[in-house]
Amino acid sequence: MLLSSSCSIITRDNIQLLRIDNAFAIAEISLFGGQLLSFIPRQDQRERIWLSQAASLDGKQAIRGGVPVCWPWFGDHAIKRQQPNNNDFPAHGYVRTQQWQIINTVDNASGSQVTLKPQSSLGAGFAGKAELTLIVDVGKHCSLQLLTTNTGDESFTYRCALHTYFAVNNVNDCAVSGLSGKYLDKTRGMQEFSTPQSYRFSEETDRVHLSQPALVKIENGNEPIEVHSTGHDSIVVWNPWQAKSIAMKDMQDEGYLSMLCVETAITQGQVVAVGETHVLQQIIV
Numbered sequence: 001m002l003l004s005s006s007c008s009i010i011t012r013d014n015i016q017l018l019r020i021d022n023a024f025a026i027a028e029i030s031l032f033g034g035q036l037l038s039f040i041p042r043q044d045q046r047e048r049i050w051l052s053q054a055a056s057l058d059g060k061q062a063i064r065g066g067v068p069v070c071w072p073w074f075g076d077h078a079i080k081r082q083q084p085n086n087n088d089f090p091a092h093g094y095v096r097t098q099q100w101q102i103i104n105t106v107d108n109a110s111g112s113q114v115t116l117k118p119q120s121s122l123g124a125g126f127a128g129k130a131e132l133t134l135i136v137d138v139g140k141h142c143s144l145q146l147l148t149t150n151t152g153d154e155s156f157t158y159r160c161a162l163h164t165y166f167a168v169n170n171v172n173d174c175a176v177s178g179l180s181g182k183y184l185d186k187t188r189g190m191q192e193f194s195t196p197q198s199y200r201f202s203e204e205t206d207r208v209h210l211s212q213p214a215l216v217k218i219e220n221g222n223e224p225i226e227v228h229s230t231g232h233d234s235i236v237v238w239n240p241w242q243a244k245s246i247a248m249k250d251m252q253d254e255g256y257l258s259m260l261c262v263e264t265a266i267t268q269g270q271v272v273a274v275g276e277t278h279v280l281q282q283i284i285v
């Protein structure tokens with residue numbers, strides 16, 4: 001595959017990364033998982049994406065950090081929720097641990113566009129015949145588009161997330177704005193609560209917000225981050241806090257302080273009719 005002049009392949013541990021270095025930004029995408037691991041716009045030189053310093057880059061385990069592509073289900077598979085001892089299906093689907101292929105790279109007036117596909121969109125636990133494509137535009141902003149096309153002869157329902165780990169200065173000082181309405185709290189048995197007006201962090205947070213805001217802002221000192229979304233039915237907000245960070249092998253004990261996940265997600269299910277394509281998009285500003 002001939003790469004555009006802004007793109008090159010580098011190796012880190014056991015994985016290959018597509019590095020994009022253009023007039024607007026520098027970015028890195030792991031070909032294992034099709035996972036954006038870094039996005040640094042030149043205008044402020046500020047890394048937007050958090051990657052765990054203890055992440056495993058062995059090309060086997062899912063990478064802790066970046067933008068994992070969760071597809072075609074989100075979180076635990078429906079069967080696991082009914083049978084907790086059933087480990088047949090991986091959490092967050094099967095494409096974040098696959099090798100992805102570069103389909104195309106193009107440099108244009110606003111940056112670079114990269115198109116990737118997983119080795120296979122088919123897998124145990126999902127009956128749909130789908131084709132999955134990730135289009136990443138690296139420019140002044142970073143756009144991630146996940147295209148799910150129904151190539152079969154029956155409609156299907158899928159779930160997914162662009163599970164972005166944002167790099168923050170200190171989660172204790174962060175606030176989130178743009179969310180409203182109800183959320184389901186995974187730390188409290190999926191009970192429903194109202195979104196707080198002042199949205200700050202002081203404990204483990206794992207919330208499925210059942211609204212579709214076009215913009216969520218992370219107030220991060222004087223270095224705000226904007227998360228624009230389309231095609232979603234939910235926004236998931238996650239921080240494991242200290243005890244879970246300590247328990248996770250691929251996270252440093254204090255790792256939770258410098259990250260916050262704001263995930264553009266489909267948790268309730270999206271139907272895709274025969275021949276149709278559904279697009280989930282997140283733009284990082």
Ligand SMILES: O=P(O)(O)OC[C@H]1O[C@H](O)[C@H](O)[C@@H](O)[C@@H]1O
Binds near residue numbers: 206
């Ligand atoms: O550890 P992982 O499988 O990567 O999942 C990490 C997290 O992803 C989402 O944010 C879920 O809402 C959390 O419940 C989960 O812990």
